[in-house]
Amino acid sequence: MIEAVVALALVMVVLGAIGSVVATNVRGVSKLEQRVGLVDAARLVISSMPRGDAIGGRSGEILGHHWQIATSPFVGGAGVAGSRFVPERVEVRLQSPSGAMLSLETIRLRSRDGE
Template structure:
């Protein structure tokens, strides 16, 4: 009887090779999934940082427009910290539809900024400009 017990205990001790391989495969699948998730989060964070820098540059350029109803040029372009930008200013309404008693004329401002990586943002806004006869 002692032989049966000892042989039974010997065969039940530890893991079989198949169990170890299955456990190793499961661990490797979980680690691969975690690695993929971390890589995706890093890429997302980089894209978010690039987009934030692009938007901040666009805001910086737009803030340099003449203030207080001063005359606006029709087109501007340049570079700012490696970002290329172009701005077009056009009438928002024609002279017939403009409010005749208003001291201001609305102007449409279209700003396009391109980052060094090639990402582009386009913004459109309105700015009031004094009528020419008031200047």
């Protein structure tokens, strides 16, 4: 009788440990899916940026994610003398419906003459 109780206790401990691992994996997968959604939305926002003119600041919503774009002159320099392009710093911020945030910063080349 005592052996059965000990065996049952061991089975419960093992099942509890397995349940803990499964719960951790589920949370990890959920966060990963959330991150992929944010990155996909960021890609869509960046790819839809107008070419040529300076953007300044814009905001909107895409795929349920709120986004903001802010541009500013690149602090690293004005670019190469005589070049048709000038570097511009672009900062993109996204917030998912669940509240997770993603902030990206990149450099793009903008035409000096606005084409």
